[in-house]
Amino acid sequence: MKELSLNILDIAQNSIRAEATRIEILIDETETTLRLTIRDNGYGMSEDFVKTVTDPFSTTRTTRKVGMGIPLLKLAAEQTGGTFSIRSVERSVDPEHCGTETSALFYKNHLDFTPLGDVVSSIVLLIRASEKTDFVFRHTMPDRTVALDTRELRQVLGEEVPLDEYEVLAWIRDMLKEQYAAEA
Numbered sequence: 001m002k003e004l005s006l007n008i009l010d011i012a013q014n015s016i017r018a019e020a021t022r023i024e025i026l027i028d029e030t031e032t033t034l035r036l037t038i039r040d041n042g043y044g045m046s047e048d049f050v051k052t053v054t055d056p057f058s059t060t061r062t063t064r065k066v067g068m069g070i071p072l073l074k075l076a077a078e079q080t081g082g083t084f085s086i087r088s089v090e091r092s093v094d095p096e097h098c099g100t101e102t103s104a105l106f107y108k109n110h111l112d113f114t115p116l117g118d119v120v121s122s123i124v125l126l127i128r129a130s131e132k133t134d135f136v137f138r139h140t141m142p143d144r145t146v147a148l149d150t151r152e153l154r155q156v157l158g159e160e161v162p163l164d165e166y167e168v169l170a171w172i173r174d175m176l177k178e179q180y181a182a183e184a
Contacts, residue, residue: 002114002115002117003114003115003116003117003118004034004036004076004106004114004115004116004117004119005116005117005118005119005121005122006117006122007036007069007072007073007076007104007114008025008036008038008119008122009122009125009126010069010073011038011069011070011073011102012025012038012040012122012126012135013126013129014069014100015038015040015042015100015133016042016126016129016130016133017042018040018042018043018044018099018100019042019043020040020041020042020099020133021041021132021133021134022040022041022133022134022135022136023038023039023040023126023133023134023135023136024037024038024039024040024135024136024137024138025037025038025123025135025136025137025138026038026039026136026137026138026139026140027116027119027138027139027140028140029108029139029140029141029142030142031108031142032107032108032109033082033105033106033107033108034105034106034108034113034116035103035104035105035106036073036103036104036106037101037102037103037104038101038102038103039099039100039101039102040099040100040101041098041099042091042098042099042100043090043091043092043098044088044089044090044091044093044098044099044100045088045090045100046088046090049088050086050087050088053070053086054070054071054074054084054086055071070086070102073102073104074104076104076106076112076114077104077105077106079110079112080106080107080108080110080112080113081107081110082104082105082106082107083104083105084102084103084104084105085101085102085103085104086100086101086102086103087100087101088100088101119139120173120176120177120180121173123135123137123148123172123176124169124172124173124176127150127163127164127169127172128164128169131162131163131164133150134149134150134151134154135148135149135150136148136149136150136151137149137176144179144182146176146179146180147179148172148175148176150163153168153172
């Protein structure tokens with residue numbers, strides 16, 4: 001994938017398919033590194049499947065026999081000298097602490113570093129596609145933090161205003177863009 005924001009979309013869509021009610025998208029950035037972590041409370045994966053999930057021919061999808069999202073994210077991180085990890089707990093094993101966490105560390109000064117891309121559009125699209133799912137987004141940079149928690153929006157808006165309304169999505173997009181544009 002040409003942008004990490006597309007990896008975010010892909011992995012978060014996996015979380016939605018895994019019936020996650022909360023998805024955390026965390027980006028921790030320093031001058032030299034970027035760590036992307038996506039954590040959910042979905043139904044998780046078996047230990048055996050976690051061991052094979054970085055193989056492109058290991059997928060739960062029925063529409064195709066190849067799953068490239070996680071293998072490409074792992075490759076992108078490792079090509080910069082970074083690391084990749086995934087851990088998961090199945091709902092049947094521990095219903096209170098189930099879910100999956102995917103984490104990739106990138107070295108930004110490496111020639112093969114994949115740019116972050118349009119993360120704002122990815123977040124807005126995810127909220128639009130799965131209005132019932134709560135998203136916690138935080139991008140911590142050396143000079144500022146950009147953040148959104150849909151649980152807070154639901155408290156302010158109440159149940160009568162869905163998050164996938166055009167006006168709400170436009171406000172979310174503008175609010176995130178303003179945070180990115182703000183001077184430190």
